[in-house]
Amino acid sequence: MAQEGQEVPNRRVILKRYVTGFPSEDDMEVVAGTARLAVPPGSAAVVVKNLYVSCDPYMRTRMTKHEEPSYIPDFVPGEVLMNNGVSRVIVSSHPDFKVGDLVWGFTGWEEYTLITNTEYLFKINHPEMPLSYYTGVLGEFRKYQFMSCTVFPSYLRNVTSFAEIKCMPGLTAYSGFFDVAKPKKGDYVFVSAASGAVGQIVGQLAKLTGCYVVGSAGSDEKVNLLKSKFSFDEAFNYKKEQDLNAALKRYFPNGIDIYFENVGGAMLDAVLINMRMHGRIAACGLISQYNLEVQEGIHNLFCLVTKRVRMEGFMVRDYYDSYRKFEEEMVGYLKARKINYVEDVADGLEKAPAALIGLFTGRNVGKQLVAVAKE
Numbered sequence: 313m314a315q316e317g318q319e320v321p322n323r324r325v326i327l328k329r330y331v332t333g334f335p336s337e338d339d340m341e342v343v344a345g346t347a348r349l350a351v352p353p354g355s356a357a358v359v360v361k362n363l364y365v366s367c368d369p370y371m372r373t374r375m376t377k378h379e380e381p382s383y384i385p386d387f388v389p390g391e392v393l394m395n396n397g398v399s400r401v402i403v404s405s406h407p408d409f410k411v412g413d414l415v416w417g418f419t420g421w422e423e424y425t426l427i428t429n430t431e432y433l434f435k436i437n438h439p440e441m442p443l444s445y446y447t448g449v450l451g452e453f454r455k456y457q458f459m460s461c462t463v464f465p466s467y468l469r470n471v472t473s474f475a476e477i478k479c480m481p482g483l484t485a486y487s488g489f490f491d492v493a494k495p496k497k498g499d500y501v502f503v504s505a506a507s508g509a510v511g512q513i514v515g516q517l518a519k520l521t522g523c524y525v526v527g528s529a530g531s532d533e534k535v536n537l538l539k540s541k542f543s544f545d546e547a548f549n550y551k552k553e554q555d556l557n558a559a560l561k562r563y564f565p566n567g568i569d570i571y572f573e574n575v576g577g578a579m580l581d582a583v584l585i586n587m588r589m590h591g592r593i594a595a596c597g598l599i600s601q602y603n604l605e606v607q608e609g610i611h612n613l614f615c616l617v618t619k620r621v622r623m624e625g626f627m628v629r630d631y632y633d634s635y636r637k638f639e640e641e642m643v644g645y646l647k648a649r650k651i652n653y654v655e656d657v658a659d660g661l662e663k664a665p666a667a668l669i670g671l672f673t674g675r676n677v678g679k680q681l682v683a684v685a686k687e
Contacts, residue, residue, distance in 0.1 A: 316403050322347035323625050324392045325421035331375040333653050334672065336604040338395070339375065340665040349403050349422040350575035356406040358415075360399035363687055365421050366447035367668045367680040368509075369657075371395060372602050393421040393664075395453055396480070397442050397684075398436070405518035406430050411651040413441055417444040421664055422504055423684060428465050438643050444490040444687055447678040448509050449646070449653045450639060452481035481679060484596060485513035486638050487631035492594040493570045501565055502583065505574035506547065506656075507534040509679035510596060514572045516651045523570070526563045527568060528579070537677065541652050570594070576601045577608045584612035584621070603672060609639035654678030 313318050322345045331339050351357040374387045385395060397419040401409050409415065410429065417433040419425045427433055433673045436446055445451075488510075489495060501518045503511045506527025516540065519526045525536045528550045538547035546563050553559040560568070560582055565587035571579060576598030587593070616623055647650040656676040658667035664682045671680055 317350050318349070318645065319346050319348050320424065321345075323422075323661050324422045325661060326392055326512055327375060327387045327389050327614045330377045330386075333605060335372060335375060335669055337500060337665040337669055338463060340668070342662050342665070344642060345422075345457070347422075347426070349424070351403055351426065352428065356430065357404075357426065358401050358406055358409050358430060358433065359403040359424060360415065360419065360433075361402050361424055362397050362399045362419055362684045364444050364447050364657075365397040365419065365664070365674075365682050365684060366395050366451075367664070367671060367682060368395060369597060369599050369602060369671050371668060372672070375525045376604070385550065389523045394418060395421065396447055398446050399425070400687075401566075407669070409435070414443060416451065418576070421682075423661065429573075437639065438658065441643065441646065443646055444655055444657065444681055444683075445646075445653065447681045449513060451482060451484040451528050457552050479500045481515060482507035482642055483631065483635060483638050484628045485510045485636065486642070487628055488626055489514050489517050489572065489595050491631060493572065493592045495521050495523055495570055499523045499569040500566065500588070501525045501559070501570045501572070502564065502565065502568045503527045503544075503572045503574070503582075504536055504550075504579050505529070505597075505599060506544065507542075507677060510677065511572070511574055512538075512654060513651065515542050516645075518570075519543050519545075519651060520645075526574075528575075534677060537654065541654065550579065552553075560586040570659070573598070576612075581599050581610050581612050583625050586616040586619045587615060589619050589622045591619060593621060595623060595625040599672070636652045648667055660684075 323342055324345050325340055325342050328339055328341050349359050359408055367432045399419055401411055401413040404411055414436045415433050437520045462478045477556050478548045487601050501523045503515050505511045506515055507529040513523045515527050525544050527544045528548055532549055535547040535549050538544040548559055564586055567590050568586050569591050571593045577600040585664055591624045656678045661684050667680050667682055670676050
C-alpha cells in the first residue's frame with residue numbers, strides 16, 4: 313500500500329489537440345506521470361485515489377476551441393481531462409475528510425488527484441449502494457467556482473465565474489421529467505436515446521407516474537433492454553426506420569403528450585409533426601448534432617404554434633437544490649427494484665478514450681463509465 317509522502321505512478325488521460333468534426337481516440341492520449349501523496353503545508357486538502365470516472369457527451373463540446381465563451385471552459389491540449397468521479401481519500405489534512413472516506417465530485421481522468429478546494433467534494437451518503445452509481449443515477453449536480461481550486465487544470469483557475477461542470481443523469485432525468493415536462497397520469501411519452509444514462513431513468517419514472525412510454529434506441533439489443541429491463545411499453549430501433557414520422561404514427565396513433573429530447577435533428581423534426589395539442593417537449597440534449605460543424609435545420613417548428621406545444625430547454629443546475637429529496641427517493645426506488653439501472657463499465661484508464669468516443673456511435677449500453685482502480 314502506498315504511504316503518505318511517497319511518489320507513485322500516475323497515468324493520466326490528456327487532450328492532444330483541439331477537435332473539429334467527429335472526435336477520435338487519437339485526439340486523446342494516456343500518458344505516464346507521477347503523483348506525490350502529500351498535501352501542501354497548512355492546507356485543508358486531500359489526495360484521492362480515483363475509482364471511477366464518468367464519460368458524458370458534454371465532454372465533446374469542451375474539446376473544441378470556442379471563439380466565444382461557452383457555459384463551461386474548453387479543455388486545453390496537454391491538460392488532463394476532467395469530469396465527475398468516485399474516489400477514496402488516501403491523504404487528508406481536512407477535518408471533514410479522513411483517510412479511507414469514500415467521496416465523489418469533480419476529479420481528473422487520472423489515478424490520483426490532489427484536491428485543495430474541498431467545498432465541492434462530497435461524502436457518499438449510501439455506501440451500501442454500488443459506488444459507481446455516484447457517477448450517474450445517484451450523482452448530484454453542483455455549481456463549481458473555478459478560481460483557486462487546484463483540482464482543476466491551470467487554465468481553469470483564472471476563471472472567476474460560476475459555471476456548470478457536470479450534468480448528472482439521475483437528477484437530470486428527475487428534474488427534466490417532473491419539473492419541465494410536468495407529466496400527468498395517462499400521458500403518452502416518447503423518449504429518444506432511451507437506453508442511455510438519462511433516457512432509461514426518464515422512461516421508468518414515466519411508468520411509475522402511470523404514463524404510456526415508448527423509447528427509441530440504436531440497436532435491437534437496446535430495444536429489447538428497454539422493454540424487458542426498463543418496462544417501456546414499446547420501443548423501436550431508429551436505424552431500421554426509413555421514415556421516422558411513420559414510425560411515430562405507428563406507436564402513437566393518437567399523438568405524443570411529452571417528448572424527452574436527447575437527440576435533435578431528424579428525430580425532433582418527426583416528433584413535432586406527431587405532438588398532441590398542448591404537448592410538452594423537455595429539451596435535454598442534441599447528441600446527433602454535437603459533431604457537426606453546421607447543425608441541421610428543423611423544418612416543422614410551426615407545429616409549436618399550431619399545436620400550442622411548449623418546448624423548454626433546461627440545465628440541471630437550475631434544480632440542484634432538490635438533490636437531497638431526489639437522492640432519497642431514488643435510493644428507495646433502486647432498493648425496491650422499482651427502477652433498474654444499467655451501466656457500461658470500461659475496465660482500466662487506458663480504455664477511457666474509446667469509451668468516450670463510443671458514446672457518439674451508440675457503442676455503450678446504459679451509463680458509460682470507466683473503472684480506474686478496484687474499490
